[in-house]
Amino acid sequence: MPVFLEVLGDIWNVGAAILTVLLSAIASGHVVLYKRDSRAAVAWVGLIWLVPVLGAVLYVLLGINRVRRQAADKRAQHPILSSGAFVALRRDGEQSPAVIALAHLRTLAELVDRVSGAPLTAGNVITPLENGDEAYPAMIRAIDEAETSVALSTYIFDNDAAGAMFADALQRAVVRGVEVRVLIDTVGSRYSRPSIVRELQERHITVGLFGRTVLPWRMPYMNLRNHRKILVADGRVGFTGG
Known part of the structure; x- marks a missing residue:
């Protein structure tokens, strides 16, 4: 019996080693094939091999862009x-x-x-806006002049004076019959308390949250945030920046 247990232990150790190497190889192969940033790829491959099993698990949870x-x-x-x-x-x-x-x-x-996935088009005019003092009034004006649609995507939509200014403009657009859609990052929506999301909904403004992380099985998406700052009015006037 002791000999059998010893042999069984050896088989288990060899099997575990083979599975560990196989797991690391598969994870590394995925990194090489799908990671566009070479620095991130090198970092992930290093973690996968220097911290066996755990490194591969972390990559599966945090390194794969499922979005x-x-x-x-x-x-x-x-x-x-x-x-x-x-x-x-x-x-x-x-x-x-x-x-x-x-x-x-x-x-x-x-x-x-x-x-x-879309080509460049001719005939566009670009106006640089250096800060919020220049950008916000122009954005509000575009919302107020919109006739058919307004689409706003942002990482942070604070419940402050600036946020209230945009909420008022979006509500005015809704009252005019304009189709208004707002997309806010879930994490960014929590930067101010209370969140402005409920107020926007009460104003009958269509709001979506990007990357909800409340449910445990959605946690692998918590590091994939939407940092885009985009406003498009009538598909004709657009604002983008940081």
Whole structure:
């Protein structure tokens, strides 16, 4: 019996070692294939091999961008983004005379097309706004002048004087019959107390929260935040920045 137990222990140790190496190899392979940031990839591979098992588990929980994959799936199911008309628009954008005429923009055009899935378009005007004192009034004016739609995406929407100013403008748009949609990051929505989310809902403003982390099985998404700051009015006027 002691000999049997000793052999069984040896088999267990060898099996555990093989499984550990296999797990580390699979996790490292996933890092190499899907991590675009080389520094992050090196860091994750180092953690996976220096801290066996735990490193791989941490990578599965925190290192895999599931949000990007889900976004791609939803984009594929979208009636417009997945339609032939959008594909044709992309094809036309790739051959845009405005882009072809400006050789120094070709690399940028190709990058934008790969990252966003939408081509550069001609005829746009860009106005730099250096700070909130310049940006906020222009954004409020765009909301007040909107006739059909307003889409706002932000990481933080504080329940303060500036937040109230935007809430009032969004409510005025709703009263005019404008389709208003607001997307706030779940973590960013908690930066002020009480959160402004309930107030927006009471004003009949459509609000969505990105990346809820209340449920335990949603915790792997807690490090994937939406830091975008975007306002689009009527699909014609847009604001973006930080």
